[in-house]
Amino acid sequence: MHSTQKKYYSSFSFLALLLITLVFINISTGSLSIPFKEIWNALFQSSKVDESYQYIITNYRLPKSITSILTGIGLGISGLLMQTYFRNPLAGPFVLGISSGASLGVALLIMGGSFLGILPYMNGLSIPIASSLGAFLVLSVVMITARNIRNTMSILIIGLMFGSFTSAIISILSYFSSASELQQYIFWSFGSLSNLQWNEIYLLCSLIFISCLSLLTIIKPLDALLLGENYAKSLGISLKKTQNTVFIITSLLTGSITAFVGPIAFIGLAIPHITKLVFKTSNHKTLLPAVAIIGAIVMLICDTLSHISLGNKNLPINAITSLFGAPVVIWLLVSKSKKTA
Amino acid sequence: MNTTVLSVENLSIGYQSSKKQHVICKDIHFDLYKGELICLLGRNGSGKSTLLKTIGNMLPALQGTIKINNIDYSKLSSLDFAKNIAVVLTESLPENSLSVFETIALGRQPYTNWLGKITEKDEQIVLNAMGLTDTIDLKNRLVNQLSDGQLQRVMIARALAQDTPIILLDEPTSHLDIHHKINIFKILGKISQETQKTILISTHEINLALKNAHRLLIINNATFEIGKAIEDNIQKNLACVFNSDDITYDTNSNQFLF
Numbered sequence: 001m002h003s004t005q006k007k008y009y010s011s012f013s014f015l016a017l018l019l020i021t022l023v024f025i026n027i028s029t030g031s032l033s034i035p036f037k038e039i040w041n042a043l044f045q046s047s048k049v050d051e052s053y054q055y056i057i058t059n060y061r062l063p064k065s066i067t068s069i070l071t072g073i074g075l076g077i078s079g080l081l082m083q084t085y086f087r088n089p090l091a092g093p094f095v096l097g098i099s100s101g102a103s104l105g106v107a108l109l110i111m112g113g114s115f116l117g118i119l120p121y122m123n124g125l126s127i128p129i130a131s132s133l134g135a136f137l138v139l140s141v142v143m144i145t146a147r148n149i150r151n152t153m154s155i156l157i158i159g160l161m162f163g164s165f166t167s168a169i170i171s172i173l174s175y176f177s178s179a180s181e182l183q184q185y186i187f188w189s190f191g192s193l194s195n196l197q198w199n200e201i202y203l204l205c206s207l208i209f210i211s212c213l214s215l216l217t218i219i220k221p222l223d224a225l226l227l228g229e230n231y232a233k234s235l236g237i238s239l240k241k242t243q244n245t246v247f248i249i250t251s252l253l254t255g256s257i258t259a260f261v262g263p264i265a266f267i268g269l270a271i272p273h274i275t276k277l278v279f280k281t282s283n284h285k286t287l288l289p290a291v292a293i294i295g296a297i298v299m300l301i302c303d304t305l306s307h308i309s310l311g312n313k314n315l316p317i318n319a320i321t322s323l324f325g326a327p328v329v330i331w332l333l334v335s336k337s338k339k340t341a
Numbered sequence: 342m343n344t345t346v347l348s349v350e351n352l353s354i355g356y357q358s359s360k361k362q363h364v365i366c367k368d369i370h371f372d373l374y375k376g377e378l379i380c381l382l383g384r385n386g387s388g389k390s391t392l393l394k395t396i397g398n399m400l401p402a403l404q405g406t407i408k409i410n411n412i413d414y415s416k417l418s419s420l421d422f423a424k425n426i427a428v429v430l431t432e433s434l435p436e437n438s439l440s441v442f443e444t445i446a447l448g449r450q451p452y453t454n455w456l457g458k459i460t461e462k463d464e465q466i467v468l469n470a471m472g473l474t475d476t477i478d479l480k481n482r483l484v485n486q487l488s489d490g491q492l493q494r495v496m497i498a499r500a501l502a503q504d505t506p507i508i509l510l511d512e513p514t515s516h517l518d519i520h521h522k523i524n525i526f527k528i529l530g531k532i533s534q535e536t537q538k539t540i541l542i543s544t545h546e547i548n549l550a551l552k553n554a555h556r557l558l559i560i561n562n563a564t565f566e567i568g569k570a571i572e573d574n575i576q577k578n579l580a581c582v583f584n585s586d587d588i589t590y591d592t593n594s595n596q597f598l599f
Contacts, residue, residue: 216456226437227434230430234428236423276438282439282443
């Protein structure tokens with residue numbers, strides 16, 4: 001018991017160190033590369049720093065790093081919650097229809113905007129608002145449908161069905177929309193970590209903080225669910241209450257992230273698997289913070305990779321997460337099964 | 342002196358669908374006493390699991406009352422149930438990487454604080470449960486890597502750690518070879534004797550049940566009987582439920598021959 005605990009402490013300190021290093025690398029990388037010393041000065045000794053560096057860091061690079069970290073934390077935790085709740089390794093943050101709802105909202109705004117006559121009123125917040133409304137709408141429909149369903153597997157399938165349903169509507173919208181509208185929608189669906197202002201970051205940060213606080217109340221039920229629903233119930237766990245808390249936290253985390261940075265694929269599904277391979281435990285008291293920190297690390301790496309410039313273009317973040325993440329997960333799983341075989 | 346732990350009166354069991362009730366067995370009456378090992382016998386589909394689930398509060402009773410230590414089920418919260426009834430189910434565990442110790446320690450959940458912290462006292466109770474079930478040397482193994490026999494002992498230890506007066510087991514010896522079957526019954530007998538817990542087992546192992554159980558509960562064609570294996574009505578019932586061309590009850594040796 002105690003030796004494994006000590007091992008966890010050292011893993012956590014290593015990961016924390018890695019995270020800090022990656023923040024520096026992340027801020028330093030971009031079309032203009034900034035030396036570490038200048039970053040240190042800009043963050044902690046603002047008198048000694050070059051003004052243009054200071055400007056870039058406080059207005060572009062630092063917000064982008066923080067957004068990456070918040071995104072990684074939120075999607076990692078949501079993914080773990082869904083995988084534990086549905087006891088299904090294929091579940092991810094978007095199984096409840098949040099991403100499809102958000103996509104539908106944004107698609108309606110961008111591609112149906114001219115038709116609906118709301119184009120003249122669009123501003124910077126229109127897309128987050130449309131995405132939140134869409135996510136909320138589809139999520140509510142999924143929840144209401146799932147309300148009287150005992151079998152969690154059916155809830156999972158219902159979520160997937162709503163996903164297909166909304167993507168069908170989006171296909172129809174795309175078919176009738178102009179090339180520039182289509183392009184604008186596609187660009188949104190790539191995701192972007194660099195569009196956030198400081199006040200939006202504060203909002204996102206507080207939403208994620210509140211969600212993480214409420215996580216503390218469901219650590220016990222989540223652990224009990226590792227034995228299956230019936231055993232959990234026999235241990236005095238209220239399944240309905242747990243389901244509601246899990247769904248609300250996931251919606252809050254995933255919904256707010258999707259609203260601000262777009263539908264980031266893959267991270268929520270992969271991070272819990274990577275974490276379980278590193279930590280080899282099912283205990284949520286260890287897994288939840290581990291998922292958060294590994295999520296942040298992976299997101300920072302992906303963002304850094306996306307800013308290694310190809311000419312003047314950055315790669316879309318959504319391509320990076322899958323392009324580099326998928327092989328990593330496959331490699332981890334293969335090497336794990338080799339060890340046990 | 343028999344202390345009643347669980348009393349069942351006028352109980353009907355079965356399934357409730359939106360339109361009608363499907364009653365499997367009714368007018369069930371019995372009391373279970375402290376420190377007793379009871380085997381629930383009956384053919385497939387006779388309602389053994391339904392009765393266990395109803396007693397374990399996983400299914401609502403269609404009619405009648407069940408009381409634990411004289412308190413009616415309707416007055417108990419889910420936490421009260423968790424402190425009074427532990428279960429060992431037939432369902433397999435989901436994929437996880439829990440160690441044996443962690444799995445058994447989950448049995449302490451009704452007593453731990455909001456973060457599920459295992460205190461020294463909890464750890465002692467878990468170790469005791471491991472001692473009674475011969476699982477100490479499995480302590481750091483992963484539950485997903487255990488054999489069926491080892492896993493069943495771990496799940497019994499988990500139920501023990503829950504520290505309840507009653508333990509329900511649904512066919513704990515299916516999938517096991519004859520050695521492990523006998524071993525599980527021996528362990529359960531030892532537990533009921535040493536901890537004075539009431540243990541109710543549904544099983545198809547008639548001969549092992551005849552040998553080890555203090556009393557037998559027999560469900561057959563919606564009728565119901567309880568008593569010691571040597572009592573006349575039980576012997577008659579056993580013969581009537583299980584006798585066929587292939588299998589007969591031998592009254593001299595008190596076992597089935599086939």
